[in-house]
Amino acid sequence: MHGKFRTPMIIVNFKAYSEATGQRAVALAKEAQKVWKETGVYVGVAPQFADISTVAKTVKIPVFAQHVDPIRAGSFTGHVLAESVKEAGAIGTLINHSERQLKLSDISEIIRITREKGLLSVVCANNPEISAAAAALKPDIIAIEPPELIGTGIPVSKAKPEVVTDTIRLVRKVNSKVTILCGAGISRGDDVAVALKLGTHGVLVASGIVKAKDPYRILREFAEAAIRRRGKP
Amino acid sequence: MHGKFRTPMIIVNFKAYSEATGQRAVALAKEAQKVWKETGVYVGVAPQFADISTVAKTVKIPVFAQHVDPIRAGSFTGHVLAESVKEAGAIGTLINHSERQLKLSDISEIIRITREKGLLSVVCANNPEISAAAAALKPDIIAIEPPELIGTGIPVSKAKPEVVTDTIRLVRKVNSKVTILCGAGISRGDDVAVALKLGTHGVLVASGIVKAKDPYRILREFAEAAIRRRGKP
Amino acid sequence: MHGKFRTPMIIVNFKAYSEATGQRAVALAKEAQKVWKETGVYVGVAPQFADISTVAKTVKIPVFAQHVDPIRAGSFTGHVLAESVKEAGAIGTLINHSERQLKLSDISEIIRITREKGLLSVVCANNPEISAAAAALKPDIIAIEPPELIGTGIPVSKAKPEVVTDTIRLVRKVNSKVTILCGAGISRGDDVAVALKLGTHGVLVASGIVKAKDPYRILREFAEAAIRRRGKP
Amino acid sequence: MHGKFRTPMIIVNFKAYSEATGQRAVALAKEAQKVWKETGVYVGVAPQFADISTVAKTVKIPVFAQHVDPIRAGSFTGHVLAESVKEAGAIGTLINHSERQLKLSDISEIIRITREKGLLSVVCANNPEISAAAAALKPDIIAIEPPELIGTGIPVSKAKPEVVTDTIRLVRKVNSKVTILCGAGISRGDDVAVALKLGTHGVLVASGIVKAKDPYRILREFAEAAIRRRGKP
Numbered sequence: 001m002h003g004k005f006r007t008p009m010i011i012v013n014f015k016a017y018s019e020a021t022g023q024r025a026v027a028l029a030k031e032a033q034k035v036w037k038e039t040g041v042y043v044g045v046a047p048q049f050a051d052i053s054t055v056a057k058t059v060k061i062p063v064f065a066q067h068v069d070p071i072r073a074g075s076f077t078g079h080v081l082a083e084s085v086k087e088a089g090a091i092g093t094l095i096n097h098s099e100r101q102l103k104l105s106d107i108s109e110i111i112r113i114t115r116e117k118g119l120l121s122v123v124c125a126n127n128p129e130i131s132a133a134a135a136a137l138k139p140d141i142i143a144i145e146p147p148e149l150i151g152t153g154i155p156v157s158k159a160k161p162e163v164v165t166d167t168i169r170l171v172r173k174v175n176s177k178v179t180i181l182c183g184a185g186i187s188r189g190d191d192v193a194v195a196l197k198l199g200t201h202g203v204l205v206a207s208g209i210v211k212a213k214d215p216y217r218i219l220r221e222f223a224e225a226a227i228r229r230r231g232k233p
Numbered sequence: 234m235h236g237k238f239r240t241p242m243i244i245v246n247f248k249a250y251s252e253a254t255g256q257r258a259v260a261l262a263k264e265a266q267k268v269w270k271e272t273g274v275y276v277g278v279a280p281q282f283a284d285i286s287t288v289a290k291t292v293k294i295p296v297f298a299q300h301v302d303p304i305r306a307g308s309f310t311g312h313v314l315a316e317s318v319k320e321a322g323a324i325g326t327l328i329n330h331s332e333r334q335l336k337l338s339d340i341s342e343i344i345r346i347t348r349e350k351g352l353l354s355v356v357c358a359n360n361p362e363i364s365a366a367a368a369a370l371k372p373d374i375i376a377i378e379p380p381e382l383i384g385t386g387i388p389v390s391k392a393k394p395e396v397v398t399d400t401i402r403l404v405r406k407v408n409s410k411v412t413i414l415c416g417a418g419i420s421r422g423d424d425v426a427v428a429l430k431l432g433t434h435g436v437l438v439a440s441g442i443v444k445a446k447d448p449y450r451i452l453r454e455f456a457e458a459a460i461r462r463r464g465k466p
Numbered sequence: 467m468h469g470k471f472r473t474p475m476i477i478v479n480f481k482a483y484s485e486a487t488g489q490r491a492v493a494l495a496k497e498a499q500k501v502w503k504e505t506g507v508y509v510g511v512a513p514q515f516a517d518i519s520t521v522a523k524t525v526k527i528p529v530f531a532q533h534v535d536p537i538r539a540g541s542f543t544g545h546v547l548a549e550s551v552k553e554a555g556a557i558g559t560l561i562n563h564s565e566r567q568l569k570l571s572d573i574s575e576i577i578r579i580t581r582e583k584g585l586l587s588v589v590c591a592n593n594p595e596i597s598a599a600a601a602a603l604k605p606d607i608i609a610i611e612p613p614e615l616i617g618t619g620i621p622v623s624k625a626k627p628e629v630v631t632d633t634i635r636l637v638r639k640v641n642s643k644v645t646i647l648c649g650a651g652i653s654r655g656d657d658v659a660v661a662l663k664l665g666t667h668g669v670l671v672a673s674g675i676v677k678a679k680d681p682y683r684i685l686r687e688f689a690e691a692a693i694r695r696r697g698k699p
Numbered sequence: 700m701h702g703k704f705r706t707p708m709i710i711v712n713f714k715a716y717s718e719a720t721g722q723r724a725v726a727l728a729k730e731a732q733k734v735w736k737e738t739g740v741y742v743g744v745a746p747q748f749a750d751i752s753t754v755a756k757t758v759k760i761p762v763f764a765q766h767v768d769p770i771r772a773g774s775f776t777g778h779v780l781a782e783s784v785k786e787a788g789a790i791g792t793l794i795n796h797s798e799r800q801l802k803l804s805d806i807s808e809i810i811r812i813t814r815e816k817g818l819l820s821v822v823c824a825n826n827p828e829i830s831a832a833a834a835a836l837k838p839d840i841i842a843i844e845p846p847e848l849i850g851t852g853i854p855v856s857k858a859k860p861e862v863v864t865d866t867i868r869l870v871r872k873v874n875s876k877v878t879i880l881c882g883a884g885i886s887r888g889d890d891v892a893v894a895l896k897l898g899t900h901g902v903l904v905a906s907g908i909v910k911a912k913d914p915y916r917i918l919r920e921f922a923e924a925a926i927r928r929r930g931k932p
Contacts (some may be wrong), residue, residue: 018306022320048314049282050298051320065283067311073251075384075439078300078333081281087255096803102313104795104803106827129809129836136371136832136873152309174835174873207308329570337562337570341596363574366602369640370595407602407640481834484772488786497763514780515748516764516787531749533777541850541905544766547747553721554749566777639864672774 007122008226009042009202010192010219011064011143012209013094016048020210025051028209031175031216033059041223042202046094056089064122065093067100069107070109082110082117090122094204097141098147104133111139122181124204133177142171142180143204149184151207152193155191156184157198163197168207189225197227200231238353240412241459242275242435243425243452244297244376245442246327248434249281253443260282261289261442264290264449274433274456276386279327287421289322297355298326300333303342315343315350325353328372331380337366344372355414357437361399368408375404376437382417384440388424389417390431397431420451422458429462471586473645474692475508476658477530477609478675478684479560482514486676491517492524492676499525502609507689508668511659512560515546516568522555530588533566548576548583558586560670561605563637564613570599577605588647589672590670594632601641608637608646609670615650617673621657622650623664630664655691662695700741704819706878707925708741708892708901710842710919711765711908713749719909725757727908730915732758740922743899745793747778755788763821764792766799781809783817791819793903794838798845803832810838811851821880823903827865836875841870841879842903848883850906854890855883856897863897865900886917888924895928 012032014020020028025047037074038045046064047055065085073081085093091101095110096102102110114121121139125131144167147157157164164182171180178217182195183204195203203222212218245265247253253261258280269276273306279297289296298318318326323357328343329335331388335343340356347354358364364377377400382389391399397415404413415428416437429438436455445451468479476496479488486494491513502509513521524530531551539547551559561576562568568576573589580587585603591597597610610633615622623630630648637646648661649670661669669688678684711731713719719727724746735742741924745763746754758825759914772780784792794809797803801809806822813820824830830843843866848855856863863881869880881894882903894902902921911917 013310016304016306016309016312016317018316021306021314021317048312048317049318050285050313050323050353054286054389071249073249073254076249076332077246077279077327077330079249080283081249081254083248083251083373084254084283086427088287094310098308098804099309101802101804103799103800104806104827104832105797105825107803108826108832127807131830133803133807133835135906136835136869137828147855148843170835175832206310211430214328261469300568331571334569336567337573337599338564338567338592338596340570341593341599360574362603363571365640366570366574366599369598369602369636403602408597479776482770482775482778482780484782487772487780487783513777514783516751516779516783516789519753520787537715539715539720542715542798543712543745543793543796545715546749547715547720549717550715550720550747550749554753556749560776562762563776565775569901593925667812672776 004210005062006042007201008196009044009181010222010226011030011044011046011181011204012046013204013206014047014210015206017210019046020206022051023054025055028215029055029059029061032219033061034216035219035223036061038220039223041213041226042222043219045098050084052085052090060111062091065090066097067095068093068110070106082119083208084117086117086167090119095121095123096134097124098126098145098150107134107135111137112202128163131167132170132174135178137173139180142178143183144180145183145204150186152203153187153208154185155187156182157186157195159189161187161198164195168199174226189221192222193229200216202226238276238295240434241429242277242410242414243455243459244279244355244414246299246437246439247278247280247443250443254281254351256290258288259446262288262292262294265452266294267449268452268456269294271453272364272456272460274454274459277458282318285318285323286321295324296322298323299330300328301343302324303339303346314353315346319350319352319377323352325355328354329367330357330384330446331359340367341370344370360361360405361396364400365403366458368404368411371408375411376416377413378416378437385418386420386441388420389415390419390424390428392418394431396434397428401432407410422454424461425440427457429459435459470516471528472508473667474561475510475647475689476692477512477588477647477670479512479532479670479672480511480513480676481672483676487514488517491521494681495525495527498685499527500682501689502527505686505689505693507692509685509689515551518551518556519554528557529555529682531556532563533561534559534576536572536579548579548585552583552585556585558588561589562586562600563590564592564616566609573600574603577603594629594636597633598636598640601637601644604641606645607642609649610646611649611670617651618651620651621653622648623652623657623661625651627664628696630661630666634665655687658688659691659695662692668692704761705741706900707742708880708894709921709925710743710745710773710821710880710903712746712765712903712905713744713746713909714905716909718748721750723748724754725752727914728758728760731917731918732760732921733765734918737919738922738926740925742918742922744748748784751784751789752787761790762788765796766794767792767809769805771811776887781818782813785816789818791821794820794822795833795850796823797825797844806833807836827862827869831869831873834870834877838877839869841877843879844882844903851884852886852907853884855881856884856885856894859883860897863894863899867898881892886921891921892924892928895925901925
């Protein structure tokens, strides 16, 4: 247990993929729920803003927003309010994904807001130093993702294990509690096993699941690898 | 008739107001629908992204997104995909609201995307020159809103009628077809009547409705003023 | 004559190229001045901010900033103030280059500021529609540069002549006075000749000159092509 | 001594103030140099980009840029290249000033670039947590400036001493070496003395000097207060 969630954990980022938009987002979330029911492994999904409520009404697994803005309720046309995604059913949010990078002070403010509103904060970081900087802001979860590997199918846990171990080492100097995930290129069960072996609490995945021919099969493979490595959660 | 929609029109921007988030967004949209049913005046609502699907499932009046990003489906975590808001039930989107201003080339790209996907484009502009520039990009609708009057209750149609008439004049030199709305400070029926008298096709409103004690009453007043001015639509 | 400057004109954008930084910026500006003295063709240079004063003290040809911010004097740490580049010796500025794109309202504000401060405004645009939008804001000069050709050595004037002619056609509907340049891929004298033949008043160039083995020789070739096409300016 | 510079130190940020643009920037830098010569206290100046070379040619005191971009030499029109400000005479740069805030990953990249190019990095931060995050990126100097006090004349060292001491405490957990400055509202010698007493190595000032009737007199007062507190440097 790490605070409000269990590890090992797998979060599936739906990005703005057409394979995970609208009704396909709901279908994919159902597959993820099936894996959770069958294996007990914590599987979260991060659909697009407009799909959060439909997905959250359909499945019981945790739903994350992909981003929220550093704002309080008010005159902020076109922005994403934390309360809004929470009321739609999200239990947390990604923050500072490499495709939606934020100002340092905005990351700090968003973490403060998520804490106030009872949302989990998952801050993404590009490298070990940035992970340590983000960890100093005391989010719930840090996800290290080297952007050069995102979407490549070359798993960070195997191609750059030192990025993962350096991250854990630098983050732990600053923050002893934060949960640490890794991502980028994770596409096979063994990539997940190696990620956990290196000391992370789970993985943040996207194309490896969303663009797979059979997302259920791959996600199930991920979950089983996680169980083998960590024991039944 | 102006293309796919009727005028006079009233679009209510829900912004990130707490009074118009989640279940309150749905309630407010129902009030707007009531006004439409009773008066026949085209009333659109622009809720937050996470509320689009719930609102669109509940009411039959047109729903707009408050923003979409200049992207095609793909690796764009935390961005707003046009297809996503469309599949959730939006029929159009605000673009370049003064609280969510965009690069010129992004406005151009978003208009192109909305056209391809069959969404109405409502480009907001701060002053007559910017309105003319936006009109050159051939959106469906231009909404002129002097930012210094937004949220003040001082109606643009009365406080700065020359901004409205200059906008119409400059926009018409560039684009003979685009529908023109005005907004900022619109809070009474007479403000709507004056806006139409100046030559616009309707209004874009926010706090004047959303933060009113009785939004239904004010919106009904707006609609009746529009009918008196223009005749039953 | 087009207002405060003469055509045909050639503006050389030094970007952040190492070949045109510091003393190399000064050396390159001297070569450009030599071409101007020998041919009479208006040749402007756009060095980096920190090089403007040194370049402007060394040569008599017109110096442009590559960007200014939409600000008035005040608390704007790290921003570029129009008065500052003017006092350093610039007579104008590029605005909205495809590598430094701006919000529509900021382009409008910068044009207003340059007008007040007596600086020439050169607004860059990606395509004909954006050029027309920019022209509605009444800058002194529009430069059309399809970003996909920038730095390629494939000249816009030959590869996409319709982009240039469409730009001229759409811009002229909106603005009968603005000077029109084109750029991207211009690397030989003939590319300049074709640009002028298509109806532009000159070219905006960068790598074709800055990264040439002998910038003087190529720039001289450009100027001679311009004279042959237009007659001695 | 802290690495390449001495403490106590005073850095004067010229912002985009008209009182410190062009020839007035040079005049103000001369006053700062006079204070350094008379007191021996390390006084740096941070003029606008276009003034760096003229200022650096005129005075011997250290000159800082107000910002550099996270770029290497190349096609980056309108951006600020570290080599460019260095060749113009800057020995370091402010980074992430509250008026020019940056993405976390860009701060990290700029610190890396300044290190490679031999420039001092002065990262500004809004609050203690953000200071600690910035310190994890190993810059040379951290400057804590609560934005709500900037330009007010209400000194951070007196109005919010706990912000300063919390910053020192949190930063030291993460980074034992970084030099720590504070700023915002510093306008009298005593404000500097208190800042040093709280444990900082100096101050970052702007309007308190630049907009003073007699900048020399105030800066001299600052330097003398620093000496009294720390002893002749």
